[in-house]
Amino acid sequence: MLEILREMADAVENALKYSDREIWKENLGEGADGTATNGVDRIAERAVLSVLDSHGRPMNVVSEEAGFIDNGRDLTLIVDPLDGTYNALHGIPFYSVSLAVTDGAMKDVRWALVRNLVSGDEYTAVRGEGAFMNGEKIRVRDFDQHNPVFSVFLGKSASELSLRLASKCGRIRSMGSAALEMCMVASGASDMYCYFSDAPMGGLRVVDIAAATLILRESGGRVLNRKLIMLDMELDVRERTSVLAIGDERLLKVIY
């Protein structure tokens, strides 16, 4: 299964490389998730779907623009063809493709792949078999309170707690791709990723986090909601949630 996901990631990478940057910015109206779809989102989504077609549509699909595509299968592909669209459109070199396969809800994801489309770094996981970066096993790092780095979603729709974290921690990053920032926690590049929003359309969708959630859990980390309960989501692109993704749970004492 990871081979099919890798083929999809290759297809997205190539579609971006060989497409016209003018088309990337076209506004194509609202996708199934209620947010604007850009040309580049559609290019990436079509690349994924064409690989799925070439394999005889072995799965249903949940995607940002298309919503739910029922192919009458037991498995469902949860895909964000381009996580970090704003970065990609504006030349900020940090965006990814996120692919997960489940036979139930988000907590039941069995295969996951996230690829950084700038560096080519690839994070994968199979449920029960650990998580890998470029084929090498990864684990979260131990929390060292003298040298923490937190990845925090900020800006006007971020919650008060996010701002408090941004003023408290030694090093803050805010990179603009939830999937990659969660994988950074999984590989021990950072201690935490948090996306807390109080805005009406604020929060992350299942397509943003399904793959990275398995990758982080398989590397020893936890993905929680705001009440610090294990996060699950149904396969509904309109649903949004706050996310706290951590490596070592000892940091909870520091942030609460």
Add this chain to the structure above:
Amino acid sequence: MLEILREMADAVENALKYSDREIWKENLGEGADGTATNGVDRIAERAVLSVLDSHGRPMNVVSEEAGFIDNGRDLTLIVDPLDGTYNALHGIPFYSVSLAVTDGAMKDVRWALVRNLVSGDEYTAVRGEGAFMNGEKIRVRDFDQHNPVFSVFLGKSASELSLRLASKCGRIRSMGSAALEMCMVASGASDMYCYFSDAPMGGLRVVDIAAATLILRESGGRVLNRKLIMLDMELDVRERTSVLAIGDERLLKVIY
């Protein structure tokens, strides 16, 4: 001259590619700027200096670890061999090499090159001749207050104003390489980069910003100090400053 700087950037890129990651993390004590030097900093600095040697040391040097090297020349190379050391060490894919040549202080820089060591994107400028990204002319973008993106240094040594910005603006980034984040303003990827710190050792050094300052000024932007006066720095690696780098000065009304 840009050809020599490019040769230095190539040397750093290769030195990182072929060196042992275990050596990267070695703590080598305090450099001339008063901060810790890691193995990876030394590997990168040596790569730059060996290119300079191969050209018969045509310039003096100001660098993080070595401080001022007087080769009895009129020109001085201001170099940060690895801007974003923390990112490089911890696997956050956003760091760069920053190279500038001056015949006076920072404001007199005549040639500048910053290369993203992950994506390979290269920003260059020659004084009076404009700025370029991968050989194509770049310009700052017009400020659109409905769709801003601010790059802000955050964390416990950031000032109150930084936190206020992080809660006010639609999109916030905090990537961890000052040189690259200033180049992002130059290429229109973001509207602003600010590094305001009240901490005793807080602030940026001339080696961090000399190259990106010319690149941003040549692309139509401004580099200011906290009093909103054009920033200049002497060639002293122990000096530190707050920095406000902007594309379009209309945004000053929004942030003050």
